[in-house]
Amino acid sequence: SQTIHQWPATLVQPVGSPLSLECTVEGTSNPNLYWYRQAAGRGLQLLFYSVGIGQISSEVPQNLSASRPQDRQFILSSKKLLLSDSGFYLCAYLRDGFYEQYFGPGTRLTVT
């Protein structure tokens, strides 16, 4: 069976500090990987997706970047956080040939 992990679970960072959120998937190979953000009271906004190692597509121009150094590892980064980066960040995976994306537990980021 497949599992997806995210860490940290919560994070409080000052404005201007760097960010690194990590997501790993177990039990499947070559999944599509996704980063979403949910702002307070809003839906899920797709930020980045990846169909393979080193392949990153950005959905929304912003202060964030993503990388996929290994097949089942997806990293969300920022060099300098803004207050507007606060939110609930979710990683998801999709197995080839399927439609259902499965989500990790999420990271609550508060930028102060």
Add this chain to the structure above:
Amino acid sequence: DQQVKQNSPSLSVQEGRISILNCDYTNSMFDYFLWYKKYPAEGPTFLISISSIKDKNEDGRFTVFLNKSAKHLSLHIVPSQPGDSAVYFCAASARIQGAQKLVFGQGTRLTINP
């Protein structure tokens, strides 16, 4: 430009009755539709889905209906239970530039009253 809309931010239903959550979409390219359930501070959990070539899919207490001509889908929960209280997101799937993507609605907060 919201391609997937859930026009009811909240819904309150009596335990044991039917809950009906609605979702509208605008893009005819969507080929698959999904419902997710989300508790606070947790990731969304996949609930049920339906292909665009079908009009109904049932799984236990959950049934999803799709009306393609109206670009409308709905999730029925019968009977509703207190544990069903959560935020429900509908999502529409499309393959764009070689990758499957989901577009989510804003969510509907369902409260089941005892």
